[in-house]
Amino acid sequence: MIKNKTVVNQSLTINYYLLICVSFFFLLLSSMSLKAQEDTLVKNHDEKAEEKAFDPGTFIFEHIGDAYEWHIATFGKTHVSMPLPVIVYSKEKGLNIFISSKFHHGHEAYNGFYIDEDPKSANKGKIVETLSNGQVVRPFDISLTKNVLSLLISVALLLFLFITMANTYKKNPGKAPKGLQSMLELLVIFVRDDIAKASIQKNHEKYLPYLLTVFSFIFLNNLLGLIPFFPGGANLTGNIAVTVSLAVFTFVITTFVGNKNYWTHMVNAPGVPWWLKFPIPLMPFVEIMGMFTKPFVLAVRLFANITAGHIIALVFYSLIFIFGSMNIYAGYGISVISILFTVFMMFLELLVAFIQAYVFTLLSALYFGLATEEHEHKEQHQQH
Amino acid sequence: MGLVLPEYGLLFWMVLTFGIVLFILKKFAWKPILSSLKERENSIEDALELAQKTRDEMAKLQADNEKILAEARQQREELLKEARDIRQKMIDEAKEKAAEEGDKMIASARQAFENEKSTAIDEMKKSIVSMSVQIAEKILKQHFEDPKKQQEFLDTYLKDIKLN
Numbered sequence: 001m002i003k004n005k006t007v008v009n010q011s012l013t014i015n016y017y018l019l020i021c022v023s024f025f026f027l028l029l030s031s032m033s034l035k036a037q038e039d040t041l042v043k044n045h046d047e048k049a050e051e052k053a054f055d056p057g058t059f060i061f062e063h064i065g066d067a068y069e070w071h072i073a074t075f076g077k078t079h080v081s082m083p084l085p086v087i088v089y090s091k092e093k094g095l096n097i098f099i100s101s102k103f104h105h106g107h108e109a110y111n112g113f114y115i116d117e118d119p120k121s122a123n124k125g126k127i128v129e130t131l132s133n134g135q136v137v138r139p140f141d142i143s144l145t146k147n148v149l150s151l152l153i154s155v156a157l158l159l160f161l162f163i164t165m166a167n168t169y170k171k172n173p174g175k176a177p178k179g180l181q182s183m184l185e186l187l188v189i190f191v192r193d194d195i196a197k198a199s200i201q202k203n204h205e206k207y208l209p210y211l212l213t214v215f216s217f218i219f220l221n222n223l224l225g226l227i228p229f230f231p232g233g234a235n236l237t238g239n240i241a242v243t244v245s246l247a248v249f250t251f252v253i254t255t256f257v258g259n260k261n262y263w264t265h266m267v268n269a270p271g272v273p274w275w276l277k278f279p280i281p282l283m284p285f286v287e288i289m290g291m292f293t294k295p296f297v298l299a300v301r302l303f304a305n306i307t308a309g310h311i312i313a314l315v316f317y318s319l320i321f322i323f324g325s326m327n328i329y330a331g332y333g334i335s336v337i338s339i340l341f342t343v344f345m346m347f348l349e350l351l352v353a354f355i356q357a358y359v360f361t362l363l364s365a366l367y368f369g370l371a372t373e374e375h376e377h378k379e380q381h382q383q384h
Numbered sequence: 385m386g387l388v389l390p391e392y393g394l395l396f397w398m399v400l401t402f403g404i405v406l407f408i409l410k411k412f413a414w415k416p417i418l419s420s421l422k423e424r425e426n427s428i429e430d431a432l433e434l435a436q437k438t439r440d441e442m443a444k445l446q447a448d449n450e451k452i453l454a455e456a457r458q459q460r461e462e463l464l465k466e467a468r469d470i471r472q473k474m475i476d477e478a479k480e481k482a483a484e485e486g487d488k489m490i491a492s493a494r495q496a497f498e499n500e501k502s503t504a505i506d507e508m509k510k511s512i513v514s515m516s517v518q519i520a521e522k523i524l525k526q527h528f529e530d531p532k533k534q535q536e537f538l539d540t541y542l543k544d545i546k547l548n
Contacts, residue, residue: 066391142393151398155405162413169420174427188417208418209410217402241390245398249406307387 054325056318064235064310067146068100072230079105084149088113090129090139150234154221191215191361199365207368210253214246215361222306222353238306247295250364258371298363305356309349316342
């Protein structure tokens with residue numbers, strides 16, 4: 001017993017040391033990178049005519065953002081990228097569908113459309129057009145961007161995986177699962193038992209298709225986002241539009257399945273003093289705000305977690321180039337540390353990929369559970 | 385700012401795609417998967433239940449068997465005991481009977497022997513008597529051939545009588 005205890009204590013202290021070391025390194029690196037950034041910025045101004053210096057901000061935001069082409073690699077000055085279809089509707093020119101290679105990596109305009117490259121513009125990196133009156137506006141833009149393609153790829157993968165799995169069940173009914181089937185079954189059972197059954201009191205089967213789809217979608221895209229090259233690498237679940245869409249689905253379902261109990265609770269929460277409700281409807285206001293903040297938080301949490309993971313990995317890589325631009329050997333030196341930290345972050349991100357999928361699904365399930373909860377509030381609140 | 389503002393193009397594609405995927409997966413994946421899982425779980429549960437039931441039955445059977453065995457053993461013991469008793473009794477009876485018979489035989493033999501003996505003794509007595517009489521007769525004859533002696537004898541007797 002005593003021996004075990006000391007072992008545990010030892011490992012705990014080791015963990016603490018590790019944590020302290022890691023945070024210290026982070027501090028050191030971030031301060032260095034800031035300094036380096038300043039230096040490069042200064043340098044940037046000096047040698048602007050000579051060559052575009054490495055700018056970590058642009059580098060990072062280009063990687064986590066969306067694009068009209070899927071950049072795969074650059075060899076010297078040759079960009080290898082996959083052009084994607086652009087679909088824009090302009091008031092003046094109508095519907096335009098063309099391939100994004102017409103822009104020549106954003107250097108040329110096509111049919112009056114061009115990619116705004118002004119760093120101060122609100123539409124930076126987006127397709128804009130100059131109207132006949134000289135005004136620069138964004139056309140209605142539903143282009144198949146990098147993220148949309150990534151979405152389609154991930155969805156195709158998702159459909160393939162789970163329909164294959166379903167067919168395996170049909171093919172070998174009543175047999176022990178094996179291979180892909182047993183791997184995915186783990187997730188399905190996890191969602192069913194630990195998320196849906198645990199959070200939704202009654203009729204949890206009704207919500208399972210949505211919960212399973214959301215879980216597998218987020219998990220798969222989180223994992224695909226960790227793969228640095230095509231077909232991964234798009235920051236799909238770290239895109240606010242994607243997380244907002246998912247949160248909207250959860251919100252719509254919660255609102256539609258909400259029973260009398262839920263709405264009563266919303267408008268006239270039982271067990272709350274009347275003066276919180278009557279002259280100024282404070283509680284109803286808070287409750288109704290909560291109805292919207294819940295999905296909002298869902299969206300922001302997923303977006304922030306995944307984006308942060310990508311940013312950290314990219315910052316580590318940027319460090320190599322920042323140091324490299326100061327001194328080539330410093331760049332080589334820092335690359336070792338950068339890679340080590342990125343490997344560490346990758347493992348952390350693997351965990352985060354699962355945890356965020358789990359949290360999103362669990363909270364969605366909890367909201368459904370709350371919206372369909374049936375119990376005698378009066379009794380419960382009197383007891384408290 | 386562009387990072388935290390949802391892009392409507394992607395929003396549009398996402399809602400559309402996700403909706404379709406949700407529908408397709410629900411119909412072609414989740415439904416068969418979940419029903420198969422449930423079916424399998426039920427069958428496993430049934431099998432486990434059946435196994436438990438069978439185990440219980442087996443235990444019951446075993447208990448019954450043991451009971452029957454014990455009963456049989458007891459019965460055998462009883463039978464053996466009874467048989468032993470009967471044997472003992474038979475032996476005892478036979479012994480008793482034999483002893484009785486023996487006694488009887490000995491008694492009858494003794495009786496016969498006694499009878500024989502008495503007859504023999506009687507006969508012996510008779511023959512001894514007759515022989516003695518004969519001997520006496522002979523002796524007397526021989527003795528009393530001489531009249532003088534007869535006289536002498538008579539005199540002795542007479543003397544005795546006189547004494548009386």
